[in-house]
Amino acid sequence: MSRSKQVKPVWASSGHSKPVSRRDFLAxxxxxxxxxxxxxxxxKLLSPESAMxxxxxxxxxxxxxxxxxxxxxxGAGLAANYVPMDEGRQLLDSYDIIGLGNNQVxxxxxxxxxxxxxxxxxxxxxxxxxxxxxxxxxNTAFIGFCVQSRDDSSENYFAANGLVHKAGLVGxxxxxxxxxxxNSGIGQLSxxxxxPSPLIVKSYNDIANSLAYTAGLAALNQTQKEKLTKLIxxxxxxxxxxxxxxxxxxxxxxxxxxxxxxxxxxxxxxxxAVDPRSNAAVAGIWGLAANTxxxxxxxxLGSMAYNTILGQAGSSSxxxxxxxxxxxxxxxxxxVRDREAGVLIGRILETARVLNKPVFLMVTTDGAVxxxxxxxxxxxxxxxxxxxxxxxxxxxxxxxxxxTTDFQVGHYTKTGQSADTDFIIGGSPELATQAxxxxxxxxxxxxxxxxxVVPNGRGMDASAIAQVVKVG
Amino acid sequence: xxxxxxxxxxKNIAFLTVLFGGLSFYSFNCAPASFVVDxxxxxxxxxxxxxxxxxxxxxxxxxxxxxxxxxxSEQIYESLLNLTGQKATVTNGQIQEFERRSGSFGVSxxxxxxxxxxxxxxxxxxxxxxxxxxxxxxxxxxxxRKFFQGVNFGAAVAMLNETSYxxxxxxxxxxxxxxxxxxxxxxxxxxFRTEFIAAIPAANIGQxxxxxxxxxxxxxxxxxxxxxxxx
Numbered sequence: 001m002s003r004s005k006q007v008k009p010v011w012a013s014s015g016h017s018k019p020v021s022r023r024d025f026l027a028x029x030x031x032x033x034x035x036x037x038x039x040x041x042x043x044k045l046l047s048p049e050s051a052m053x054x055x056x057x058x059x060x061x062x063x064x065x066x067x068x069x070x071x072x073x074x075g076a077g078l079a080a081n082y083v084p085m086d087e088g089r090q091l092l093d094s095y096d097i098i099g100l101g102n103n104q105v106x107x108x109x110x111x112x113x114x115x116x117x118x119x120x121x122x123x124x125x126x127x128x129x130x131x132x133x134x135x136x137x138x139n140t141a142f143i144g145f146c147v148q149s150r151d152d153s154s155e156n157y158f159a160a161n162g163l164v165h166k167a168g169l170v171g172x173x174x175x176x177x178x179x180x181x182x183n184s185g186i187g188q189l190s191x192x193x194x195x196p197s198p199l200i201v202k203s204y205n206d207i208a209n210s211l212a213y214t215a216g217l218a219a220l221n222q223t224q225k226e227k228l229t230k231l232i233x234x235x236x237x238x239x240x241x242x243x244x245x246x247x248x249x250x251x252x253x254x255x256x257x258x259x260x261x262x263x264x265x266x267x268x269x270x271x272x273a274v275d276p277r278s279n280a281a282v283a284g285i286w287g288l289a290a291n292t293x294x295x296x297x298x299x300x301l302g303s304m305a306y307n308t309i310l311g312q313a314g315s316s317s318x319x320x321x322x323x324x325x326x327x328x329x330x331x332x333x334x335x336v337r338d339r340e341a342g343v344l345i346g347r348i349l350e351t352a353r354v355l356n357k358p359v360f361l362m363v364t365t366d367g368a369v370x371x372x373x374x375x376x377x378x379x380x381x382x383x384x385x386x387x388x389x390x391x392x393x394x395x396x397x398x399x400x401x402x403x404t405t406d407f408q409v410g411h412y413t414k415t416g417q418s419a420d421t422d423f424i425i426g427g428s429p430e431l432a433t434q435a436x437x438x439x440x441x442x443x444x445x446x447x448x449x450x451x452x453v454v455p456n457g458r459g460m461d462a463s464a465i466a467q468v469v470k471v472g
Numbered sequence: 473x474x475x476x477x478x479x480x481x482x483k484n485i486a487f488l489t490v491l492f493g494g495l496s497f498y499s500f501n502c503a504p505a506s507f508v509v510d511x512x513x514x515x516x517x518x519x520x521x522x523x524x525x526x527x528x529x530x531x532x533x534x535x536x537x538x539x540x541x542x543x544x545s546e547q548i549y550e551s552l553l554n555l556t557g558q559k560a561t562v563t564n565g566q567i568q569e570f571e572r573r574s575g576s577f578g579v580s581x582x583x584x585x586x587x588x589x590x591x592x593x594x595x596x597x598x599x600x601x602x603x604x605x606x607x608x609x610x611x612x613x614x615x616x617r618k619f620f621q622g623v624n625f626g627a628a629v630a631m632l633n634e635t636s637y638x639x640x641x642x643x644x645x646x647x648x649x650x651x652x653x654x655x656x657x658x659x660x661x662x663x664f665r666t667e668f669i670a671a672i673p674a675a676n677i678g679q680x681x682x683x684x685x686x687x688x689x690x691x692x693x694x695x696x697x698x699x700x701x702x703x
Contacts, residue, residue: 162531175587181575194531197585200575210576210589213596215569216603217692220685223671231664231693232595238656239698243540243583252583256698262588 064169065358065444066308067315068348069160071186072341074324075151075367077381078390081122081338082144083107083115084412087420098388098417099330099371099381106377111142111394114407121377123335127342128349131285136346136353141402143439143470145391146410146419147432151367151384152324157430158364158391159184161315162193163437166453167446169314173266173274174210176314177201177304186317188364191433192458195314204294204303208271222268229267233260276306281354285347298347305348309357320344326369326381334381345394352396360440363392387418391432395443395471402443403472409435410468424464434460435468442471540702542585545577552598552695555648556605557618569600583702595696602691606684619643620687629669629682637665637690644691649699661690 072078080099086092094102100117108118108125116125129137149156161176161184178185178198185198199210213225220228236256243249276299277283277290286302293299297320307313320341325334345361352359370385395402410423410432421427425435434454441447447469450459460468543551549570553559558566576593609617610625617623621643622636641661645653653661668689672682694700 175589190531192531196587197577197590199587199589202575205572206575209572209596210592213592213599214572215565215596215600216688217596217599219681220689221671221673224668224685224689227664227667227671228689228693229592229595231660231689232591232696234660235657235693235697236591238654238660248584252586255584255586259586259588259591263591266588266592 067164069317069362072323072365073187073321076323076365077369079388081124086414087411096373101377102375114142123338124342127339128346131343131346132350141395141404143393144408145432148387148419149389151386154187157191158188159190161195162190165195167449171313174313177316180319186319191430204299211266276302305351330380349396356398358397361394406470439471541581552601573597598695599692628678
């Protein structure tokens with residue numbers, strides 16, 4: 001038989017592509033008997049008016065403290081800004097391969113008692129101080145975490161957004177926000193849990209559009225849009241009812257119903273509530289105006305910070321690239337980028353102040369840098385050196401600086417100038433992220449959640465917890 | 473022993489094929505999403521040769537144990553265009569809407585990753601896909617249309633009777649979902665039609681554009697429903 005005279009399969013003439021999925025095969029009558037034979041429970045799942053009335057959707061506003069993660073992609077020299085201390089919280093013998101010269105590095109104590117390189121050597125600090133008012137700094141505590149990590153890698157388990165979501169941090173309008181197409185929304189792997197698909201924000205419009213219909217549906221009037229949203233919610237509930245046979249399937253059906261309810265509310269509310277320009281003080285911090293480019297970094301991160309701090313979004317996780325910067329002039333490149341990171345940190349803290357809300361800010365990177373051995377505290381960085389890794393956390397509260405018992409978790413080796421892997425978190429980004437999570441829980445006064453979120457065998461025991469929790 | 477005819481043998485082969493095909497499907501269809509590689513204890517070297525211990529390994533995310541998974545971003549794009557027969561005629565508007573929305577779709581196929589903005593994004597993208605579909609059929613003689621044969625796009629929406637509307641719903645359901653609409657779905661669509669028309673201001677009720685808007689919305693709802701964005 002010639003090819004042209006072969007009978008076309010049903011799927012080809014129906015406009016469908018070749019069936020490859022269960023639904024495809026069912027649609028083309030290929031496995032109906034199998035479906036009935038092996039999933040008999042499905043036949044009785046189509047009872048109407050089932051779970052809908054019993055659905056209990058999550059509370060609208062989370063009581064947990066907003067959590068923001070700023071990820072400096074490429075291996076920033078965090079240990080050349082904050083001055084890591086040894087186990088006894090004394091200066092190391094030398095900082096000459098970290099890039100802070102010998103032990104004569106000038107130390108300034110900020111955010112309570114945290115040691116940063118003074119005399120303008122820490123450009124992260126310079127940036128923070130340029131963007132955050134003294135009142136903001138006075139209500140901010142700092143804890144540094146000494147942890148080695150892989151250089152130039154997006155496979156360090158530093159993303160904390162899944163953990164904080166699991167502990168109950170959810171947004172009233174938006175999910176967790178991210179800035180990169182990955183499960184975590186940044187260039188880090190999720191520690192233990194990934195969050196529900198983060199909304200990837202590459203432009204402010206991504207946030208605004210997430211609450212509205214555009215293009216072909218823009219012409220519908222508001223009531224029609226709401227009716228359409230309701231219809232889709234009802235269809236989803238009806239079609240997903242077949243999953244109710246399993247406990248996880250039932251949970252999903254409930255989730256889907258809640259999504260439908262939430263969407264009806266969101267479509268009614270519109271986008272003004274998520275626009276940081278609606279608050280003049282916040283707009284001023286981020287330099288936002290009516291004509292600001294929606295793709296600009298300040299608009300994107302300003303929107304993320306604004307919505308997370310207000311509780312309208314879950315956590316925010318933001319990637320800032322350009323920190324694989326060794327080999328460049330410290331004065332002309334490295335310091336400039338460190339200062340930019342500091343400005344973003346300062347703006348986030350300042351946003352919390354003007355909104356009168358607390359915030360927990362985690363700053364991560366992948367790996368770190370080393371410098372040519374030198375007595376100078378401003379030597380150029382010349383290579384990667386993940387063993388000198390750090391994580392920063394900044395804790396802001398409008399009622400006053402959160403109490404802390406220490407400014408550092410873990411320590412650097414006295415002579416090796418690297419994070420000590422003998423300490424609990426020193427060689428494990430995942431445990432370091434858990435330590436950050438624990439301090440966030442402590443700030444929330446919800447330490448009880450740790451054992452609920454982190455199962456036995458993957459978490460820390462009471463002794464370890466006592467060593468890593470520094471929030472007083 | 474009774475000798476089986478060729479027809480009987482073929483029937484039995486077909487039966488066994490379906491039986492074991494179904495069994496293997498329900499055993500393994502979603503295997504990639506359910507199985508997780510355990511990389512605990514792995515080690516890596518930092519740039520200067522120092523050993524960094526591997527982290528704890530597999531994600532603890534709870535997998536939804538159901539024979540369904542979400543379409544990922546690219547699959548949504550391909551699937552919606554294919555279902556409406558527009559793969560070869562994709563418009564700039566459709567590409568732009570997908571790019572505008574793709575950040576909301578996520579990269580995970582796990583069912584429990586669904587959230588409200590994802591559904592709004594899917595609806596909006598479906599709306600633009602349906603916009604192209606309606607535009608194509610609107611330009612065709614009624615008897616050559618695939619979905620909207622009984623729709624008079626040149627008349628007021630009140631002229632679209634329930635029978636013609638249901639016929640369009642049925643045709644779209646058969647094409648998009650691979651099945652006829654259930655009685656519950658038919659009821660939902662009929663109710664939607666009534667409420668949609670009631671929401672039109674009196675001054676606009678006679679506009680032909682409202683007929684198009686109803687058809688567009690109906691198409692969008694079906695294309696945004698659970699059975700389309702899961703497999």
